Amino acid sequence: MIEAIGLTKRYGSKVAVQDLSFTAEPGHVTGFLGPNGAGKSTTMRMMLGLDAPTSGDVRIDGKRYAELKHPLHTVGALLEAKWVHPNRSARSHLRWMARANGISNKRVDEVLGQVGLSEVAGKKAGGFSLGMSQRLGIATALLGDPQVLLFDEPVNGLDPEGIHWIRRFMQGLAAEGRTVLVSSHLLSxxxxxxxxxxxxxxxxxxxxxxxxxxxxxxxxGEVLVRTPDTAKLEELVRGEGFGVRSDSDGGLVVEGTETARIGELAAENRIVLHELTQQRGSLEDAFMQMTGDDVEYQTSLGGSAELTGQGVAR
Structure with missing residues (x-):
């Protein structure tokens, strides 16, 4: 379990993290989201003792990171994929980490297999793609078989197959009862x-x-409806006080209501419906509603300069 308690970090006059409290529980993948500059990476660094909080505290399984006798056995982390010495092979890097933490070479081979790097274990890390470096970073995090795992942007550089793999992998770790905290800008x-x-x-x-x-x-709160009697239905829903607009395929989008009311209105007036669908929001919709005033940069159109088709780019 991870507990952030009143966590604050100041750099001079700039407040990077302010009175932040939250928990990440075992058995779940917890997404850690926020616009660029929100303080996510700073918070994760404080969890690992890499940055000292100005005030507040972070506990991992009830202890500060500095109090853990064998940190790699308690918490594993991937914060920066390219920190490995470029002239070390994947295997030699992991063996060096293992030796420093009293872990067997057998475990090194196990984690290389888990992340799909067995065939390139002897190659120098400097020649790895970003995706392969991400896998090596995940292998390092897993080395001590920890119960708490922190991943900062773990899908960076991965192809669709790799993204699918890391999703299932993180969910599998949580299903084993581990605490998994993952920061990502890919909201989808x-x-x-x-x-x-x-x-x-x-x-x-x-x-x-x-x-x-x-x-x-x-x-x-929008309903998509398609009918051969578009004009008649539009007149009726406007009469009910609902906003309505046409979509690109000739249907109607009715605002501020639910499918049940539109269905009842159509039935009462003998209008045939070809489609009646409640329009649901997405995580991106929810994220933008919640953080729209908290992005660092705004475009001239009033939107975030960091939005991409998949979410918010770092």
Whole structure:
């Protein structure tokens, strides 16, 4: 379990993290989300004792990181994929880490197999692609068979097969009862991976809830309806006080209502419906509603300069 308690970090006059408290529980993948500059990486560094908090505390399984006798056996982390010495092979890097932490070489071969690097274990890390470096970083995190795992942008550089693999892999780790905290800007991927979410903006907690709760809270309250009597239905829904607009395929999008009311209205007036669909929000919709005022940069159109088709780019 991870507990952040009133965590604050200042760099001079700049407050990177402000009175941040949240938990990540065993048995779940917890997504750690926020716009660029929200304080996610700083928070994760404080969890690992790489940065000292100005105030507040972080506990991993009830202890500060500095109090752990064998840290790699308690918590594994991937914060930077390319930190490995370029002239070391994947195997020699892991053996060096293992030797320093009293771990057998057998475990090295096990984790290389887990992340799919067995065939390139003898190659120098400097020649690895970003995706292969990510896999080596994950292998390093797993080396001590820890119960707590921290991953910062673990799908960077991975192809679609690799992204699918890391999603299933993290979910499998959580299913074993481990605590998995993962930071990512790929919101579509987080929607499929994380059961729980911690959302921060400008260093402050904005929400901690399940992914489902966050997405449902961003429901757009819109209904897509298709009918051969478009004009008649449009007149009726406007008469009910609902907003309505046409979509690109000739259907109607009715705002501020549910499918049940539109279905009843159509039935009462003998209108045939070809489609009646509640429009649901997405994690990206929920994220943008929640963090729209907390991004570092805004475009001239009023949107985040960091948005991509898949989410928010770092």
């Amino acid at each position: 991927e987080m929607a499929q991976t994380a059961e729980e979410l911690v959302v921060i903006g400008r260093g402050k907690l904005l929400a901690q809830c399940s992914t489902r709760e966050l997405v449902e809270g961003a429901g757009r």
